[in-house]
Amino acid sequence: MFEEGVWRVALRGSATGEAAAFLSLVQREIPGAYRLAGFLLHDQTEAEDATQDALEKAWQAWPRLKTTDRFGAWFDRIVANVCYDRLRGRGRVRELELDEGFAALPAARDPFREALARDEIGQLVRTLPADQQIVVGLRYWRDLSVEEIAERLKLPAGTVKSRLHYAIRTLRAELDAQSRKALP
């Protein structure tokens, strides 16, 4: 007869206490943050790097967080800032030919590039200024309201609206231009 027994170490997690609190909150935000970064940066590896950057910044800033009630918004803001810095670092992409853009893609499959390729507008977003890309990403890919975006970016709602307005107007113009180019 077997005498089975399992003793479990009283180890709640790989981290405890303060780190545990941070991780328990941030783990729920990671999927949304990672996907926002991926859609904005158009690249899985960059999305991972950006999310990791955001996590490090969040952990460094954690002692200054006044309340955990709005942790998600707080973390979103960090992610948005990280993405913004990366987008600005790239410079604004202009005159991107869609075919060229896709032709230049490496052979390895990238889930974000595949998702962005569902519609040509996914590529056109890259032609926008970084601050407009951020509000577009938060609005349509993170599915946040104007007010929620304003809270995250610490901007007046009117500013968010105007950025969205200009972004959509630019995208419309680019699409129309693409359509005209496609005509024989």
Place this chain on the structure above:
Amino acid sequence: MTLDPEIERRLRKIAEPPQPGVPDSVYRSAVQATEKRGKGMRFTFGRPRGRFGAVPAIGVALAVVLAVSLAGLLLSVRSNVAGGPSPSATASAASRTAVTPTPSLAETTPAESPGPTMVGIGFTTPGATTGWTGFSWTKLTADSPMLENVGFNPSHGVAQVLRWKGGFVATESVAQSWITALRGVSHGLWTSPDGQTWTAVTSIDATDLIVSVAPFGLLAMAVDPETRYPTAAWTSTDGVGWHKAGSPNMTGYLISIAGTDSGIVATLASPLPDSGWSSERFKVEFSTDGLNWTPETAFDLTAGTEGAWGPHVQTNAGRFYLMGTPHPMADGSNTTTFGDEMWLSGDGRNWTRSSGGYSFAADFIDFGRDGMVLHTIANDISLPLAYGLAWSADGGMTWHDARNGPLGAVSCTDCVTSPDGLISANGNVFLAVKTDGKKAWLSYDGHTWTPIAWTGGFPALSYSLVVMPRGVILGDSYGAAR
């Protein structure tokens, strides 16, 4: 606010499901991020708030000076995460930091009996098996396989012991975490006939293992280091010789595995079609040989988002215990795998639901001679540090809420439900150690606790208490029972 319906529709189309899944590496990076500050020692380091509780602050200067100069001796506690704004990180940490020097064990308690020694890459753990009245402490050498890797993740060192007919099996674990991707996998494996002399198993050419008791003896399931899908099963009848049995027909990420002489039960997770890992379905499977697995049909397991806790199985005294926690659905609503429930089985096939009776969700069980202690956890974002305890004296059929057991609650504002210390057991005796290292209790049923001499302190940066057959491992020290 509608700007251009067509443009907006087309933008939203980009993010429609299926969405890219989140790689495990991203979750790991979250843990690694917390590690950096722990190692940097510029903020709070060591054991902050939470289940380790708080100790009185003694000021900015002392905190900073001690933090830098007395590494390994200090505890620091941030008592209130919702505290006021701080002008700088250092000041913030210091203003909320409580520091208590913890004397090194070697200084205060010279070993009274032969300490643990290395035997090849094995080790010995001397001490009494019964009638514990106290402990004789020895500081572990840096190369001891018993030594917990101080810090966060990965956490090495002996972390779990199984008892079986041939003696004992000790495993090393990289982590036990609520983040599914990080739940424990062993890199080290030792067997012992007497609980004192431990011999390393070197004949298994796999680095990531999950070990369980099985009808034929012991089963070591090798898993892919990245995906955690099972890749090979190793079996042993004596704990010494191991045989590579083949590849199990399991499909999914292995969460837990446990067995008795009746069979083996495993819990797994696998992604839902086209979801990447953004949604996953949990499974419970049964086997008698470790290779051929069949699904348990008793459970209608729901899907959840990544990061959710899957169901977890343990065994004791021939009985299986299966428990799960609520977890969020992809749409943000909450659902459950088993609810806050626990299911029991004598054969791994027919299951009976326990009566519950505890707060929060069942996490894992410690087993003792006359009872068991259930560790519960609130998977609630508003209670990020809510842990509790429950005890049972009837084999887990009915449970009684014990909340914090003998440890009392930690005193910080947003973690009031957590026990202030650690509780663990070795299948016979339970041991509870208060965070300040000044009090400890012994119990055989998990409900009636008796104070026990505890001169071992509570080593800084210690996150685990392992009750071995003849003593305890706590942080960087081994306490031989006497």
